[in-house]
Amino acid sequence: xxxDQVWLLFWTLIKIVAIVLPLIIVxxxxxxxxxxxxxxxxxxxxxxxxxxxxxxxxxxxxPFADTVKLxxxxxxxxxxxxxxxxxxxxxxxxxxxxxxxxxxxxxxGLVLAxxxxxLVYILAMTSLGVYGVIIAGWASxxxxxxxxxxxSAAQIVSYEIAMGFALVGVLIAxxxxxxxxxxxxxxxxxxxxxxxxxxxxxxxxxxxGVAETNRAPFDVAEGESEIVAGFHVExxxxxxxxxxxxxxxxxxxxxxxTAIMFMGGWLSPFTGDSLIAQPSILWFFMKTGFFxxxxxxxxxTFPRYRYDQIMRLGWKIFIPITIVWIMVVAVIxxxxxxxxxx
Amino acid sequence: MKMFKYLKSLTxxxxxxxxxxxxxxxxxxxxxxxxxxxxxxxxxRFRGLHALRRYENGEERCIACKLCEAVCxxxxxxxxxxxxxxxxxxxxxxxxxxxxxIYCGFCEESCPVDSIVLTDIHEFHFETEGRNVLDKQxxxxxxxxxxxxxxxxxxxxxxxx
Numbered sequence: 001x002x003x004d005q006v007w008l009l010f011w012t013l014i015k016i017v018a019i020v021l022p023l024i025i026v027x028x029x030x031x032x033x034x035x036x037x038x039x040x041x042x043x044x045x046x047x048x049x050x051x052x053x054x055x056x057x058x059x060x061x062x063p064f065a066d067t068v069k070l071x072x073x074x075x076x077x078x079x080x081x082x083x084x085x086x087x088x089x090x091x092x093x094x095x096x097x098x099x100x101x102x103x104x105x106x107x108x109g110l111v112l113a114x115x116x117x118x119l120v121y122i123l124a125m126t127s128l129g130v131y132g133v134i135i136a137g138w139a140s141x142x143x144x145x146x147x148x149x150x151x152s153a154a155q156i157v158s159y160e161i162a163m164g165f166a167l168v169g170v171l172i173a174x175x176x177x178x179x180x181x182x183x184x185x186x187x188x189x190x191x192x193x194x195x196x197x198x199x200x201x202x203x204x205x206x207x208x209g210v211a212e213t214n215r216a217p218f219d220v221a222e223g224e225s226e227i228v229a230g231f232h233v234e235x236x237x238x239x240x241x242x243x244x245x246x247x248x249x250x251x252x253x254x255x256x257x258t259a260i261m262f263m264g265g266w267l268s269p270f271t272g273d274s275l276i277a278q279p280s281i282l283w284f285f286m287k288t289g290f291f292x293x294x295x296x297x298x299x300x301t302f303p304r305y306r307y308d309q310i311m312r313l314g315w316k317i318f319i320p321i322t323i324v325w326i327m328v329v330a331v332i333x334x335x336x337x338x339x340x341x342x
Numbered sequence: 343m344k345m346f347k348y349l350k351s352l353t354x355x356x357x358x359x360x361x362x363x364x365x366x367x368x369x370x371x372x373x374x375x376x377x378x379x380x381x382x383x384x385x386x387r388f389r390g391l392h393a394l395r396r397y398e399n400g401e402e403r404c405i406a407c408k409l410c411e412a413v414c415x416x417x418x419x420x421x422x423x424x425x426x427x428x429x430x431x432x433x434x435x436x437x438x439x440x441x442x443x444i445y446c447g448f449c450e451e452s453c454p455v456d457s458i459v460l461t462d463i464h465e466f467h468f469e470t471e472g473r474n475v476l477d478k479q480x481x482x483x484x485x486x487x488x489x490x491x492x493x494x495x496x497x498x499x500x501x502x503x
Contacts, residue, residue, distance in 0.1 A: 037368070040367070040368045040372070041364040041365075041367050041368050042367070043367055043370065043371075043372055043373050044372060044373070044374050045372050045374040045376070048376075203354070297361055297364060297365070298361075300364045301357075301360045301361050301363070301364040302357065302360065
């Protein structure tokens with residue numbers, strides 16, 4: 001009996017490592033991809049120097065060089081900063097960003113914790129991430145960090161509502177909170193995916209996701225000309241690396257969730273019996289990758305929103321549209337259930 | 343009409359237009375010059391590292407008139423001279439402090455015998471203290487090394503000199 005328990009614990013730990021380790025590597029290469037893609041869109045090359053063993057390899061070793069640099073640097077504590085909170089903040093940000101991955105289904109049955117309230121769990125985890133931001137801004141004992149933290153926190157909290165409402169639409173359409181079941185209820189080719197009946201919610205969910213992760217064009221918290229880097233100005237070295245990791249893990253999270261909720265997760269867009277029509281983890285990765293590319297594309301394209309424009313967009317446009325569309329979806333679900341997926 | 347504008351903004355038309363532009367640029371030619379491997383062409387009038395030239399018979403051109411020393415706005419040049427046995431005047435010391443030099447090229451312009459020139463060498467560094475001061479031997483060596491290029495650049499530009 002005890003042996004079984006220990007084995008289960010051990011097995012779960014292995015599964016956690018199997019999720020987190022690739023995730024960290026993907027985060028590392030997302031930073032590389034970001035610099036490359038934005039460089040290309042601006043007519044430059046981007047990083048193409050750092051290679052391995054004398055080979056340049058299009059700069060593919062750049063993320064490792066960056067990681068080594070960040071980890072070797074000193075963590076500077078601001079004068080009179082609360083050291084405990086100062087160090088706790090990045091941990092909270094990173095822990096919540098990683099913990100949310102527990103319920104993400106990569107393929108049919110390939111999920112760490114197949115819990116029934118997966119959607120609620122994810123909302124809870126992403127919301128908890130705000131505490132990392134607020135604590136970091138407060139513990140830094142710096143006015144810029146505090147202002148940045150207030151901006152980020154207000155923005156994250158505002159867009160959480162629109163995001164939550166968008167997910168309510170998915171919830172109504174699929175009739176389940178379990179992420180695997182949400183994907184399975186979209187089976188039947190590209191026409192059955194939720195992004196068609198829930199199109200406004202799909203767009204709003206992804207845009208809110210961009211705003212929620214404080215990415216361009218919603219990155220007022222990072223406004224270089226006003227408050228330097230936002231809540232993490234005072235962080236350096238490994239502590240800064242954790243924030244970085246958390247931010248990019250959240251980006252991947254939002255992309256993966258958009259793929260799961262609206263684009264049919266691991267399902268193939270084709271129907272039939274051919275190889276290309278089989279559901280596969282590759283479909284999931286491709287869809288997630290596409291949304292990640294959109295993140296970078298947005299950053300290369302759009303100028304930063306003003307703070308009041310962000311708030312106006314969140315509260316006066318997104319929330320009303322989502323509420324209206326939830327009602328539309330509810331009516332369709334009751335009278336014409338065959339219009340929405342299976 | 344205002345309502346119409348709102349509805350139009352909801353289609354995200356302008357945002358998509360912007361993304362098309364950046365999307366196109368993704369595949370366009372990149373303008374980056376991969377520096378150490380690729381280099382931009384340099385002008386004949388490029389003002390880089392200094393050199394002292396010689397005549398074709400091997401005699402140094404500099405006659406220690408000290409016009410360059412006088413004209414140098416950064417006081418980077420210092421010259422000592424002597425009279426040789428054949429009665430000509432030559433330098434015993436010709437030093438240029440590269441930290442003081444602002445690469446204005448006045449020394450080259452003032453030189454009556456085209457002795458001091460600015461070559462197109464711009465990739466140089468010093469590893470120990472004091473190496474920033476070039477003495478006469480070094481300057482002559484640079485001149486010997488680059489005589490061909492220097493002469494060619496001066497020839498190309500001769501119409502305007």
